Amino acid sequence: MAKTKRGRTSRSRGRGSQNDEPVGDGGPDEATAFIAETTTELAKLARRHKLGMLILLLEMAQMEAEERARLRGKRKLS
Template sequence: MTRPGKKRARAGSGVRVGSRQEEPGDGGADEAVAFIAEQTEALRKLAERHKLDVLHYLLGMTQLEADEHLRLRTKRKLS
């Protein structure tokens, strides 16, 4: 049983609760956003195939947000 106010990490998630430090070998925020965009695209296609309209829409918005984040990060690095 967990104590109130404490969050439990899922088993095997590899995420340390309460820590914002990156794991060794982690590619950082840019790599995470690229991964999210890629996975979201696959999930969006699955939702569309099964006519899950609201999920399809929300995953599309998530994908747009991830793509925009990557675009802005790339633009900042070029300047």
């Protein structure tokens, strides 16, 4: 995906279809793990620079991703 001047991807919100996933995408489990890992690192960066609201938002995203991964793991064990 190409980035625009503001750092956003060229795809607009809500316009991408489910067919936009790259071939070989790991699916929801891999996406959830990637999001949890990435938000952890971004939250560390935000903490280092004392970016209060970003810290909160990133930590919430991290917790949500970790919770989804935990719940998916429980379903797979059943």
